[in-house]
Amino acid sequence: MPDPVIVAQDLRKTYAGFAAVDGISFAVERGESFGLLGPNGAGKSTTMRMVGAVSTRTGGSLSVLGLDPDRHGPEIRSQLGVVPQSDNLDTELRVRENLLVYGRYFGLPRAQVARRADELLAFAQLEDKAKAKVDALSGGMKRRLTIARALINDPSILLLDEPTTGLDPQARHILWDRLFRLKEQGTTLLLTTHYMDEAEQLCDRIVVVDKGAIMAEGSPAELIRRYSSKEVLEVRFGSSRNSEVAERLQGIGDRVEVLPDRILIYTGNGEAELVRLTDAGLHPITSLVRRSSLEDVFLRLTGRTLIE
Numbered sequence: 001m002p003d004p005v006i007v008a009q010d011l012r013k014t015y016a017g018f019a020a021v022d023g024i025s026f027a028v029e030r031g032e033s034f035g036l037l038g039p040n041g042a043g044k045s046t047t048m049r050m051v052g053a054v055s056t057r058t059g060g061s062l063s064v065l066g067l068d069p070d071r072h073g074p075e076i077r078s079q080l081g082v083v084p085q086s087d088n089l090d091t092e093l094r095v096r097e098n099l100l101v102y103g104r105y106f107g108l109p110r111a112q113v114a115r116r117a118d119e120l121l122a123f124a125q126l127e128d129k130a131k132a133k134v135d136a137l138s139g140g141m142k143r144r145l146t147i148a149r150a151l152i153n154d155p156s157i158l159l160l161d162e163p164t165t166g167l168d169p170q171a172r173h174i175l176w177d178r179l180f181r182l183k184e185q186g187t188t189l190l191l192t193t194h195y196m197d198e199a200e201q202l203c204d205r206i207v208v209v210d211k212g213a214i215m216a217e218g219s220p221a222e223l224i225r226r227y228s229s230k231e232v233l234e235v236r237f238g239s240s241r242n243s244e245v246a247e248r249l250q251g252i253g254d255r256v257e258v259l260p261d262r263i264l265i266y267t268g269n270g271e272a273e274l275v276r277l278t279d280a281g282l283h284p285i286t287s288l289v290r291r292s293s294l295e296d297v298f299l300r301l302t303g304r305t306l307i308e
């Protein structure tokens with residue numbers, strides 16, 4: 001049963017005649033993780049600002065939790081959590097104090113905010129940093145604190161603008177893990193990213209955005225199936241045979257990579273290569289998967305790469 005909590009129809013935002021968002025439509029279902037994927041300047045942040053009721057639209061319609069953000073800003077903002085692109089934490093305050101002060105902006109009772117702050121410090125894995133200065137935190141910790149702060153009012157929807165930009169791989173993985181946890185708890189996530197791996201890891205569905213318009217929509221797997229031209233066949237023959245088999249793969253695929261437990265065949269046409277493998281007597285294949293990338297989907301749709 002569809003239960004959309006954010007619905008945009010032909011949504012537009014122009015700045016002095018320039019269309020930053022040029023008629024986009026999408027619906028985010030309750031509890032799903034939905035991504036706006038696109039390069040710099042695509043219109044992702046502008047869309048997020050309209051959803052978050054901090055910027056008004058120029059045209060089209062938008063509904064967030066059944067309300068129009070242009071008319072019901074305060075009600076919507078009280079039910080959302082917002083994680084902006086750059087952390088705007090109060091560096092004069094300590095870690096826990098940041099949560100307490102933010103909670104009071106929402107007019108929540110002091111005892112409730114204190115209880116929630118402790119829960120969120122645990123959630124963000126920052127319990128031992130409660131009294132630390134914000135400046136003493138790593139980039140990943142600051143992001144987690146920003147997310148914790150956005151959750152102080154127990155929002156049903158969390159908006160995240162480029163949540164892991166600038167973080168190292170380990171910090172990104174910790175953050176993803178926290179976002180998975182939120183999703184498990186039923187929070188709807190709307191996030192922007194220009195990282196394909198992030199979209200693949202985190203999002204149930206994505207829209208690919210470029211120059212203010214939607215180029216494609218679907219689950220990462222659907223988009224890859226529909227638009228990607230490159231494929232990687234991951235073939236397992238049984239590890240003892242890998243080196244023997246590798247010698248017989250000359251001329252198959254564009255490139256062959258032999259790993260201890262499997263062989264990866266990079267190719268433009270997986271079906272054709274499978275037939276060739278079988279014709280070459282290379283079986284039994286114990287398992288086979290096709291993998292491809294959203295990077296390739298984007299390139300195919302726009303003729304450009306995501307990070308330029």
Ligand SMILES: Nc1ncnc2c1ncn2[C@@H]1O[C@H](COP(=O)(O)OP(=O)(O)OP(=O)(O)O)[C@@H](O)[C@H]1O
Pocket residue numbers: 015019020038039040041042043044045046047194
């Ligand atoms: N306040 C503004 N005034 C004028 N132009 C703006 C304003 N805000 C955004 N734009 C323009 O609108 C376009 C979309 O910007 P937006 O920040 O939404 O892109 P984005 O996809 O979020 O990119 P990034 O990944 O860099 O944040 C850009 O060309 C930008 O320069």
